[in-house]
Amino acid sequence: MKSAGFAVRGVIEGFYGRPWSHEQRLDLLGFLGARGMNTYVHAPKADRPSWREAGVQGLGELAARGRQAGVDVIHCLSPGLSLRYSDAGDVQALCVAFERAMEAGAAGVGLLLDDIPLRLRHPRDAAAFDDLAAAQVALIEAVFARTGRLIVCPTVYCGTGDDPYVRALSLIDARIDLFWTGRSICSATIDLADAAAVTRTLNRAPLYWDNYPVNDVAMGHELHIGPYRGRDRHLYRFATGVVANGMELYESSKIAFATVADYLRDPEGYDPEESWQRALADVVGDGADLAAYRLFADNVRGSCLEPYDAPRLTGVLEQWAFERESGDAVAADRLLAEHARELLAAAEHLLRGPVRRSALVAEARPWLEEFERGALALLATARQNVRPHPRRPAPKRVFGDCLEEFSW
Template sequence: MTFHSISSQGENSSVIRSWCESNGYSYLGEKGGELQIAASQSTEARFTYIKEICSISDEIYELAIEGEPPHCEVKITYSGERGLRYALNAIGQLKKRGEWREGVKYDYPLFSIRGIIEGFYGQPWNQEQRLNMLRFIASNNMNTYIYGPKDDVYHRERWQELYDEESYSRLSEVFSEATALGLDFYYSIAPGLSMRYSSEEQFEALIRKVGQIYELGVKHFCLLLDDIPGELQHQEDIRIYRDLSEAHIQLVNRFYTEIMKWDAGIRLIVCPTQYCGIGNERYISKLGSSIHPSIDLFWTGRNICSQEITLSEASVFTQHTHRKPLYWDNYPVNDVEMTDEMHIGPYRLRDRHLYRFSRGIIANGMEYAESSKIAYATIASYLWNPEQYDPEVSWREALEEVVGRSDFEHMLQFADNVRYSCLYPTDSPMLAAELTRFNFAYFYGDRKQGIDELEQFVTKMSNSAAALLSNSMENRELQKELQRWVLKFSVGCALLQDCMDYIRSQDADDLLRVHSNYDLYRSDVTYVFADVLVSFLNKVLEQHFTIK
């Protein structure tokens, strides 16, 4: 089943042409393509209104498919340009997954705001990575990208200074690409580390800086007041304001009033200093009750990196701040204390009805752009339809999309042992299951068969480690990012084989080798296998598996 060329009739042929160019299809205008698309926009209620969230939308589409590739016709009906883009993405996915069949597909997203923020500490993505990421999230039906890398000096440290020509040009390129892809581009600025809230000069500098970005055509902004002291720091501010919340209320409202003078279509998101918790604390309640109701507030949930996000937590926040939370979800980010972890597991433990009680979700990424895509793909799947979202199915699809089909099985063997994160406090579920079966077989079943089967599993993992360390991976950038973790995975596999050798031989020299290699393994703090392997190794070293 294949087609390589597409022809179209109807409105927005430029969008279809652009999509074809980005996805490797030949665009042949109005005739001649193996796949013929007829696209038309509709203003009917079913194409402009999403009942579940009681919201007008430009993201609804319907596909009516007739025929089988390579010669078939698709009629697309859509509410807006985004709906058309998502319909085209659906065509690509149906072909890629071999699920092409005649019939009608009517679809729309349940979360209104679906996107990512480049908001981590560490090396920001380079321009190529950033532009590539925009194309990736657009292909996965996200609609928002927020620029806010903590280590961009113009964003945080030197927030008062205008961008130099080169940096300004790069931002312009990112904004233009995001716009071309149908994404909302947000520029964020973080003045809170040094700002004197009572200083007219510094407020004017803030407006001047944001105004420079507005001149690019940007109409979406974030004012970030996170990760700063929780009390006023400057004597001038202490004399004028009763506390930090009062200073922030005045700053946010004045800032919003000023930028709204430029354009009525401007949107603002604020990240408060207290951005996690129960949602009824004094600072966040006072801030939410006092700022303009059109301003969105970021919230990370109960914790900075929340294991779960529930409806009850969202309702408390809404009640006390008078607006639904816009979640800044700190996954898959792995900065600060998490730098030894690699977060490539699936998105989990977000309530399937959260879309009813939140503005949306923005996911914070890792400085490892290619690796972040794995989690991002599962997040995109959840955000489109959380009620039907299956973490494991989505994860396997994400691995295949990012890694490539040829490396999928090897990557699955590896990735199953680096699931640990705030969302997955254990690790290595496949290995854990194998070790459980082995333990039972060794003491209560067929001992030889148990040893043979575990050794076969270890060999399979070792082969995958070798393949991922070779120079043949399809996604070379991903291979480079993961190398540290794959090396630790390889060492762990070798140590498991040492254990199997000892269990078979019961030889003291083999046990000594386990001891020696175990010390080497523990000296590397790269986080792989979590406690699953260590627990097994401790049993081996304690001679738990000694023939009696």
């Protein structure tokens, strides 16, 4: 399979919530390497308040495992909330922390300046620098001089790039990579025109920190296990690479990660649906487990990348409504009952039957329980022989809400 030119292909642990365990990170490195990925970025938000005391425990083992798998381990720190840019001692302490990470085996380091106020907060900083961008440029150059390989997440990291802060930050050394998330924090699409415009503004091709399949903060009710989509097939022409931000749900994240790997390996030939089917078999296994999980997964596809939560169920409901409106209520209810029983059998197997990937199923239990409740409601509806609501609103994204398209 041909190489499409993404220099960086990987995953970033950059979500809000409980970080992955050391054992999960070790497992991830093998998972990534086996699928042609070459980068793991350690950047969990829960580590942010402790940058001054941040150690490198476990980093050496991660770095060694990464080298075996062909995966660079990038160690990040987030000093933006407490570091004083004008304080030489603070700058020195940050540089030393990064140097220790490099000595422990990190292939590079990341300076995360995201999700902080877009202004200088310390009076001495305000007296020493014209604005936040000027202070950060000085800090970035000091760190880069001590480390040699640096990735920076700027405070403004999405949009069109036409921003005074972004233009000022673009003056840093061109060898420093800059993270970018696209038009939005969670971008539904990343197209070539936007990527080209951002490349011109940043004076370098961006390294996309892609916020999928992450489901933190307001997205916590969503289970992001659908395929990677909406990225231009020629994005590699204006991107250093892509690192996909995972969910706190480590095992579930692997499904999306496998599709990301397929895209990064061959973006021009990538087919989201084909990749997704392979990913499900790859992560879930085969046999009854796979058959049941596929039915479940098709009902929780909604995300910033996918507006429809349950395409197959929506089709069944549409056909059910049509048959009832045409006067064949028996056929309509038989169709709905048959599909409901199929869904119930899948839920029963995953929730109570023997499964090989028990950690994967355990993570999804809240969604599986909702899936089962929805299937029971469908079966009850099929037995009631009632007419659907005459006005049918647009499909909903949440599985349970799909049932509200009809009145019974």
